[in-house]
Amino acid sequence: MSLKDIIAPFSVWKRALEKPYTNRKPIETRPGADRYRGFHQNAIDQCIGCGTCEEICQNNAIDLVPLEGKTSSHGDSGLRPKIDYGRCCWCALCVDICPTGSLGMSNEYIWITTDPEDFRFIPGGESKPWDDRAEGYRRAEGYDLLEAERVEMPMLSFEESQKSFIEMVQGYSKEQAMEEADRCVACGICIATCPAHMDVPAYIEAIRNDDMGEGLKIVYNANPLPASCGRVCSHACEYVCAMKHKGEAISIRWLKRYIIDQIYLGDYKEILKSADESNGKKIAVIGSGPGGLSAAYYLRLLGYEITVFDANEKAGGMLRYGIPEYRLPYEQVDKDVEYIRQLGVTINQDLKIGVDRDFKSLYDEYDAIFFSTGLKDPYGLEIAGEDLPGVQSGLDILDEVTKGKTPDIGKSVVVVGGGNVAMDAARTSRRYGAEVTILYRRREVDMPADEEEIHESQGEGCKLVTQAIPLRVEKGDSTRLKLFFGMAEMVDQGEGQRPKPVLIEGSEEVIECDSVITAIGQEADYSFIPEEIGKNLVFNRGMVQINEFRQTGDSKIFAGGDIANRKRDAISAIADGHSAAKGIDIYLTNFKEK
Amino acid sequence: MTEFNELSRQFQISDLKEQRADLHFFHASKEHAVAVLTSLKEKYGYTHLVFFTVVDHLEKNEFHLTYMLHNYEKHHDMGVVVKIARENVQMESIHHLWPAAATYQQEIREMYGVEFPGSPGLYENFALEGWEDIPPMRRDFDTKEYSDKTYYPRPGRESHDPREYMKENLYPGEAETW
Secondary structure (H helix, E strand, C coil), rough: CCHHHHHHHHHHHCCCCCCCCCCCCCCCCCCCCCCCCCEEECCCCCCCCCCHHHHHHCCCCEEEECCCCCCCECECCCCCEEEEEECCCCCCHHHHCCCCCCEEEEECCCCCCCHHHEEEEEECEECCCCCCCCCCCCCCCCCCCCCCCCCCCCCCHHHHHHCCCCCEEEEHHHHHHHHHCCCCCCHHHHHCCCCCCCCCCHHHHHHHHCHHHHHHHHHHHHHHHHHHHHHHHHHHHHHHHHHHCCCCCHHHHHHHHHHHHHHHHHHHHHCCCCCCCCCCCEEEEEEECCHHHHCCCCCCCEEEEEEEECCCCCCCCCHHHCCCCCCCCCCHHHHHHHHHCCCCCCCCCCCCECECCCCHHHHHHHHEECCCCCEEEECCCCEEEECCCCEEEEEHHHHHHCCCCCCCCCCCCEECCCCHEEEEEEEEHHHCCCEEEEEECHHHHHHCCCCCHHHHHHCCCCEEECCCEEEEEEECCCEEEEEEEEEEEEEECCCCCCCCECCCCCCEEEEEECCEECCCCCCCCCCCCCHHCCCCCCEEEECCCCCCEEECCCCCCEEEEHHCCCCCCCHHHHHHHHHHHHHHHHHHHHCCCC | CHHHHHHHHCCCCEEEEEEEEEEEEEEECCCCHHHHHHHHHHHCCCCCCEEEEEEEEEHHEEEEEEEEEEECCEEEEEEEHHHHCCCCCCCCCCCCCCCCCCHHHHHHHHHHCEEEECCCCCCCCCCCCCCCCCCCCCCCCCCCHHHHHHHCCCCCCCCCCCHHHHHHCCEEECCCCC
16 A cells, blocks of 8 residues: 555645535526427417318327317417426427428527426416527428428410410429429318318329329319319419418319329219219209309209209300319310219200299299399490490300401400409400400509409419509590590508509590400309299399309299309309309208208 | 549449538449448548448439448548348448447448348347337337337327318318219
8 A cells, every 4th residue: 555545545635625515405497408308389369270280290299179269260270289297208390390481490409397288388378487589499491391392383385375376374284283292281271261171182192193183082072173263263272371371372173183194084973973863852043153063963863853054055164164274174174074974974065944834934943043143134234335336245255256357356455354254354355356455443552353364364464453443445536436534542441351452633644455355254144044933032133142052032932153153253153153062952952841 | 522533443332422622422332332432441541430321312222321421630521322122121330440430330230130140239229129110210210109009099099080070160061072
C-alpha cells in the first residue's frame, strides 16, 4: 500500500466548501429546444376536422370528437382531434401531414397533474399554458407528405380550342389518374357537399387500386349520368376539399370521368346491378334531363316500369341541348342515356306533354309521375329594341348548334349575362368566328358561371365588360345592331346581402354588333299541367314546392331539377331524381290509396 | 474525384454524387463493398466509421445499406451505398475493420433482419427483448396493428368518422344510396 492510497480518501475534503453539482429542488425547468416536439397546439378555427391526423397516427393516439361551439358545416366536419398522451410517441407525423397546417407542437414537455384523464385533451379546444407558445415543432418549409398541386390536365390550347368543337379537356392517362388519386386523404368531407352525396373517397380508392369495375359501381350508386357529370359537374365537392387548404383541390370530377372513360358501355351490364323483377307498377317521367333520367334509373332498378316522355329529338335535356360539345361531347351523353335505356326504360322522344299527349291521361294511367322539365323560357332583357332581328337568346343558339344548324350571329356578338349559359353562348360564338363581348351587370367575382368557364372564355378571346347594364338596342349603321349600355356602381346592401348594381346616371356607351345574345336566366313553363291538377301544386316564385322526397302538393306527383331546386345544376337534378325515386317507392309501397 | 476514379478501376462502383464539397456518395456492388471500404480505410485515410445504417426501399424490393466514413486529414465524409435484395438478406461483416461496427450490425439485424455472419454478439438483444414479429423497422411491419394489439385502449375513448358525423348533422335521412 502506497502513501497515495492512504491520503486519497481525504482529498475529497478539498471540495467541501464548493457549490455542489447536484440539482436544486424545486428543479429549475429548462425550456425545450426551439423545434422540440412537445404538447400539441391546434389552431381550432383553421382545423376542419378532416381526421388525417387520426389516420396517420401509428399509435392510435388521436380521436376525432365534437367540440362545443363547433358545428358541422360545408367543408368542416365540426370534429376536432383529441390526443391521448398515454399513447402519443411525439413523432409529429400528425403535424407533418395536416392538410390545413393547423396542427403544430409547442416546445413544452413538462406538465404535472395527478389525474391521468387530464392527459387526454383537445389541443386548442381546451385551454393550456402552451397554446400561444411560438417555439416548438412546425412542419419544415419544403417538407411535405402531401402533394399540394394537382396533376395537370392535358388540354387543348386556347388557340386550338376556339377553332373547333373538339373536347377541350383531354382526360387523364392511367399514370396521371393514379398520381392524382394518390393526393386524396380520403377524409370524406366532400360527401356532405355533393348534392348527390357520392362516395368520393371510395371511387378514388378504386382508382388507386386500379379497379375500374368497383369504381363504376360506387359511382352508379349515387349518379347514373357519370360520363356527363365527370365533364360538366359544377363540382361543389372540390370547393370544400381538404387539400384545397394546402394547395389545389383533388380533381374529383376528372377522376370520375377517368373511371367512366376506361369502361365500354357494352361492359356496364356485367358490372352494375341489374333491375329487379318487374313489380307491375308504372311510372311516367316527364323530361329526359338529368333529373328525369336519374329518377328513371333508380326506379327501374327497383322493378318499376318506366316511360319517359321528352319533347326533344334526343334524350339528355340541357346536358345535350344546353352544353356545347367542346365541354360535353354528345357521345358521352349517349353513353349515359343508352345504359339507362338498356335497363329497360322506355324513352319516347319528340313527344311534348300538353301538346301531343295530355297530362291528365298520364295522371290517370300511371301510378306516379315525376316531372323535371327544366327552365326553358329565357328571360327577356326588357329594354327597347329587343325584338329587332339579331337579338336572340343564348339557349336558342346552343339548341340550334346541337341540332346541327349554323347560328345566324354575324361577325360580332355581345352576350349579356354572367352565368354558364352566357359563357357557353360566348364561346360557341367564338367558334363561329365572331368577335365576342360579354356584358355583366355585377362584378367578375359575382358571376354565377364556374371559375374555369370565366377563365377559359377570356382565354379564348371573349372580352368581359363588368358592371354594365344594357339600356336599349337600335338598328346599326355598318353592323346589324347597336347596343347602348350604362355603367353601374355596386351599392352595399348591408350584411349578408350581395351588393346591388345601380346605374350611374348619365353614363352611356355603345357597342356596334351583329347580334345581342341574352343569357340572363330562364324560367319554367308549366302550361302543360291542366288547371284541375295544377291547383293542388304549390308554386313559389316560379318554382314547384316539394318535400324532402320531392313530392309535390299532389301526392302522386313528384318533381325535381331546375324547376324545384335553387342550385340549378345537373348534379342537384340527379340527386332530386334519386330522392324522388326513393320517395315514389315509399309512397307506392306504403301509402297507396285503394 | 481521385478516390472514386482510382477505386473504379478495381471495383464495381458507380453513381458518384457530390452532396456538398465535404460529402460524397457512391454506390458499390454487394460483392466489392467490403473491399472498397477496406481500401478507403487503409489506403485513403477514411479511418473513422461515422455510422452504418439501412433504408428499406420496399417498392424496389431492396435494402440500401449506407456506410458513412470520415477522413480526418481532409475533413471529408464518404458515403458508400450498397443495394441488396430484401429476401434472405445477408451482408459481409465489417467488424474486423471497425470493432464498433459489430454494434451497428447487431442493431440492424434486430431492426431490419439483415444478417452479418460472424459478427460478434449478432443475436444478442439490442433494444427489443423477446421480439417474435418481423423486424419492426421493415416497411411492411404494420406499426398501427402492432400498437392496437399490444397496448389496450384507454376506457372511455371514442372517435367519429367525419363523413358519418356530417351525414347525421347535415343531411340525416336524405338520399341514402341503395
